[in-house]
Amino acid sequence: MADPTLTFQRIFTKVQSILPRCIENADALPITNIFSTKISEATKHCVEAAIRNYVTKKVIDGEATQLATVTAITTVCIELVRHELSLPTLPVLVLTDCFDMLTIKQCELLFSFVESNVGVWKEDTFFAPCKTSVLRMCNDLLRRLSRSQNTVFCGRILLFLARFFPFSERSGLNLVSEFNLENVTTFTNVETTDMDDDDDEGKGGDNRLCLDYTLYTKFWSLQDFFRNPVQCFQKAPWKMFTMYCGDVLEAFKSFKLDNVQGSGSGGAHLSRTLSEPAHTEGSSSLQPQVDQYFAKYLTNQKLLDLQFSDANFRRYVLLQILILAQYLTSNIKFKQETLTEDQSAWVKKTEDLVYTLLEETPPDGPVFVKTVKHILMREEMWSEWKNEGCPEFKKPEGYEKGKAKQNGKSEELKEDADKSPKKLRHKRKVGEIIRDADSKTKFSMGNAEMTRLWNLKPNNLEACKMPERDFVPALETYFTPAIEQLSPKSELREQDKLVNDSNFGWRGLRLLACRSPHFFTHSASPIATLPEYLTTMIKKLAKELPSQLTADIKVEEDDDKEEEKVIPVLEQNDGVKEDEEDMEEEGGDEERPEIKAITEEEQKALSKNLDQLGQDKWKLLAKKLGFANDEIEFIEKDKAEKEGSVENQVAFMLKLWVENDGDEANKECLLYTLEGLGMTAIADGVFT
Numbered sequence: 001m002a003d004p005t006l007t008f009q010r011i012f013t014k015v016q017s018i019l020p021r022c023i024e025n026a027d028a029l030p031i032t033n034i035f036s037t038k039i040s041e042a043t044k045h046c047v048e049a050a051i052r053n054y055v056t057k058k059v060i061d062g063e064a065t066q067l068a069t070v071t072a073i074t075t076v077c078i079e080l081v082r083h084e085l086s087l088p089t090l091p092v093l094v095l096t097d098c099f100d101m102l103t104i105k106q107c108e109l110l111f112s113f114v115e116s117n118v119g120v121w122k123e124d125t126f127f128a129p130c131k132t133s134v135l136r137m138c139n140d141l142l143r144r145l146s147r148s149q150n151t152v153f154c155g156r157i158l159l160f161l162a163r164f165f166p167f168s169e170r171s172g173l174n175l176v177s178e179f180n181l182e183n184v185t186t187f188t189n190v191e192t193t194d195m196d197d198d199d200d201e202g203k204g205g206d207n208r209l210c211l212d213y214t215l216y217t218k219f220w221s222l223q224d225f226f227r228n229p230v231q232c233f234q235k236a237p238w239k240m241f242t243m244y245c246g247d248v249l250e251a252f253k254s255f256k257l258d259n260v261q262g263s264g265s266g267g268a269h270l271s272r273t274l275s276e277p278a279h280t281e282g283s284s285s286l287q288p289q290v291d292q293y294f295a296k297y298l299t300n301q302k303l304l305d306l307q308f309s310d311a312n313f314r315r316y317v318l319l320q321i322l323i324l325a326q327y328l329t330s331n332i333k334f335k336q337e338t339l340t341e342d343q344s345a346w347v348k349k350t351e352d353l354v355y356t357l358l359e360e361t362p363p364d365g366p367v368f369v370k371t372v373k374h375i376l377m378r379e380e381m382w383s384e385w386k387n388e389g390c391p392e393f394k395k396p397e398g399y400e401k402g403k404a405k406q407n408g409k410s411e412e413l414k415e416d417a418d419k420s421p422k423k424l425r426h427k428r429k430v431g432e433i434i435r436d437a438d439s440k441t442k443f444s445m446g447n448a449e450m451t452r453l454w455n456l457k458p459n460n461l462e463a464c465k466m467p468e469r470d471f472v473p474a475l476e477t478y479f480t481p482a483i484e485q486l487s488p489k490s491e492l493r494e495q496d497k498l499v500n501d502s503n504f505g506w507r508g509l510r511l512l513a514c515r516s517p518h519f520f521t522h523s524a525s526p527i528a529t530l531p532e533y534l535t536t537m538i539k540k541l542a543k544e545l546p547s548q549l550t551a552d553i554k555v556e557e558d559d560d561k562e563e564e565k566v567i568p569v570l571e572q573n574d575g576v577k578e579d580e581e582d583m584e585e586e587g588g589d590e591e592r593p594e595i596k597a598i599t600e601e602e603q604k605a606l607s608k609n610l611d612q613l614g615q616d617k618w619k620l621l622a623k624k625l626g627f628a629n630d631e632i633e634f635i636e637k638d639k640a641e642k643e644g645s646v647e648n649q650v651a652f653m654l655k656l657w658v659e660n661d662g663d664e665a666n667k668e669c670l671l672y673t674l675e676g677l678g679m680t681a682i683a684d685g686v687f688t
Contacts, residue, residue, distance in 0.1 A: 008046050015050035023072045028079035039085060047086050048093070051077060055094055060101045067106065070098050071113045078120060088129040092121075096137045107141060108153050115156065118163050134164060135171070148296060168392040175390070177334040179230070185223035187216070187299035211304050215251055218244040219317075220299055226320045229327050233337035242346060245321065249350070252318070252357050255308050311361050318354050318361075319372060325351050326376055331439045333387040384439075388432065475515050475541060478508070482538050499531040499538070508534055516541065597658045597665045602686055606670075607650035609682040617679065618650045624673045625657050 011034075018030045031047070051073070059069050074094055080086040095114060099107050120126060121134060138157050145154050165172050191213040222244055224231075231237040297313065307313045325347045328339055339347065358372065359365040385391070430446075437444040443454045457463035482498045484490060498504045509530075512519040518540055598606075610618050622632050635653050658665045667687050674680050 011043065011046040012050045012053075015047055016054050019051065019054050019073070019076075022076045023069055026072045026075050028076045028083065028085075031076075031080060032083050032085060035085065041087075044085065044087050047080065048090050051086075051090065052094060052097060056097055056101065060098060063103065063106075065098075065102060065106060067110050067113075070094075070110060074113070078117075081125060088126050089133050091126070092130045092133040092137060096133065096140070099137060099141055104144065104150065104153075107144075108150075111141075111153070111156065111160075115160050118160065121164055131165070135161070166392065168390050170390075173386070173390055175386075177332060177386075179228055181228055183227055185220060185227070185296075185299060187220040188301050191301070211251070211308060213301065215247060216301050216304050219248050219251075219304070222248065222317075222320075226324055229324050230337075232324075232328060233339075238343065245350065248317070249321075249353055249357065251308070252314060253353075257309065257311055257314070257361060311363070314361055315358065315368065318358055321354050322351065322372065322376060325354075326379065330380060330383055331387065332383060384436075388428075388436070472511065472514055475511065478511055479538055479541060482508075482534070483542055486535070486538060486542075497531075499534040502530075505530045505534055508537075512537060597661075597663055598654070598667060598670065600655075602667075603651055603654040603658070605686040606654060606682060607647045609684070609686070610650045610679075611645075611647040618646065618653065620677055621673065621679070622653050624677060625653075626661075627653065627657075 014034055015031060018034070022028055022030055035043075055070070055073060059065065059073065074091050077086065077091040077094055081088050081090060095110075098110060102110065114121075121130060138161055141157055142154060145157075147154055161172065222241070225237070225241045232241055297307065297316075327335075329344060329347055355369055355373075358369045361368070433444050441458070443451065445451045445454050454460070463469070482504070485492050485497045485499075494500070509519075516537070518537060610621070619632055619636075622635075623629075627635075632653075635649055635656075638652075671680070671683055671687075674683055
């Protein structure tokens with residue numbers, strides 16, 4: 001415990017009296033000597049109050065403030081926190097008090113100290129307690145600054161926050177993809193009449209593009225689409241955007257710029273930074289030349305001609321179009337709408353035109369285009385990271401282990417790793433995995449090996465047709481052993497031959513069905529067993545296969561004058577003939593009766609019987625006889641207007657059937673159709 005004799009007032013006075021010596025030596029040791037034991041939270045608050053009071057009363061003195069004194073006392077505060085003599089937020093609170101009481105110019109100089117100590121603020125001792133205070137300090141500074149006058153300082157603050165907070169910090173992420181709708185660009189709504197007079201006097205006979213008020217309004221109206229790209233998914237705004245964008249790009253295409261790289265003006269190069277001097281012709285000294293930067297351009301109508309002549313201005317506008325095109329075509333999680341095929345084609349065509357215009361814009365147009373494409377490609381990667389829920393970036397496994405080995409501390413690191421609890425790996429949802437796979441035109445099968453096999457080829461159906469996936473053997477390869485066994489020289493027993501093997505026979509039948517035309521030869525001579533059928537087929541194939549093995553096989557050759565020998569076909573039933581073959585043998589000599597179409601009397605009788613069954617029964621019969629729905633509607637409508645009887649409609653339908661099908665519209669065909677519909681009673685007493 002701390003010394004009980006140290007009251008608040010004594011601590012306050014003692015710390016303030018020792019602080020000048022600590023600031024002079026940039027050392028916190030004199031303050032640490034005040035306390036002999038560990039101090040309480042209340043005592044830490046006393047130390048914090050004493051230091052902050054000293055800074056505001058004796059250090060801060062307007063324009064005469066010594067920034068070195070501020071940085072020294074902040075360093076002392078950092079050491080006090082590490083010795084557990086103050087709260088972790090003390091250094092940031094001291095800096096916050098200073099920023100609130102200094103001018104903007106002094107704040108910009110003091111902020112360099114904050115940037116140089118970003119590693120200190122990210123330590124475990126300071127990060128968690130101070131991150132809110134650091135963010136509040138930076139936001140207070142940004143509120144005091146002007147984005148157009150203090151652009152560089154604003155950028156430094158934002159870069160510091162990006163370095164201080166991790167990428168996955170939720171407070172710095174636009175998770176729902178909202179747009180800054182407050183960034184409104186205003187321009188003149190009334191055409192200025194004195195613009196043309198001034199331009200005519202200044203240009204004389206120059207035949208440049210006429211930048212009229214219509215083009216002026218279209219050009220600055222595009223900023224509203226860049227501000228809020230979501231409206232491009234609506235029909236009317238999309239039509240307006242495409243028209244305005246096309247006119248502006250056509251104006252850029254017609255309004256060519258001169259190459260300022262070779263002129264005496266000394267144009268800015270992309271490879272030169274703002275701090276490097278540029279060489280100018282005819283001058284021996286180095287004069288620093290920097291690019292002019294504008295956070296927001298003026299929208300006066302008279303300035304449009306000068307702005308169109310500015311290479312940087314043109315690049316800014318063309319780059320805005322590319323960024324908008326990337327948003328419209330990219331896969332974004334919170335974007336509900338998508339473009340149609342025609343809209344996507346227009347965006348692709350516009351992107352190509354913009355890249356062409358950027359290449360033609362000096363200086364270093366091709367280099368600038370290459371840089372822009374690289375930046376937009378990186379943006380796609382960040383977009384995918386955001387779609388995945390902004391997972392935290394972690395160092396790869398083995399990185400710390402390898403680093404520790406280099407320092408000779410591998411054993412200590414291994415012990416620490418064993419002591420630390422293992423973190424559970426975040427399991428991604430099935431929907432997220434499938435969505436990511438669809439965005440890359442891949443398939444996710446739920447198993448690593450299945451996913452790999454399924455994505456070997458872009459088209460799985462075409463992959464199945466590849467030659468290397470044809471596993472069906474050739475006829476010669478499969479039946480050669482069986483042909484050798486049929487030779488008289490073979491000493492193999494009959495029961496050991498392949499034709500008697502059921503597995504060989506089953507595969508042989510499938511192969512014959514795929515590769516041999518003899519398998520489908522019609523025959524009326526059945527065979528009882530499978531080996532006999534295979535033996536017959538092998539003998540037939542032996543004559544066609546280009547093999548010397550068939551030389552010793554006695555194959556019965558056909559005589560030209562005799563009838564062609566019929567190849568027997570394997571029957572499913574063991575030697576049982578079908579009923580149709582019996583009927584052909586019994587009635588082979590009898591003449592078949594002549595097939596004729598149904599007569600008009602039969603048509604009338606059928607119509608009368610069908611009318612008695614109901615209103616819609618004849619429509620079912622009409623569909624079975626081949627009539628389309630529109631034809632049935634025509635028959636029903638036409639006959640209903642004239643006769644109004646279902647019997648007449650059916651009679652007309654049967655008449656059309658006979659006229660269309662001829663002899664095929666016979667009694668047998670009609671009876672077969674009626675039997676399928678369960679309406680055989682209609683034909684009772686009609687056919688004798």
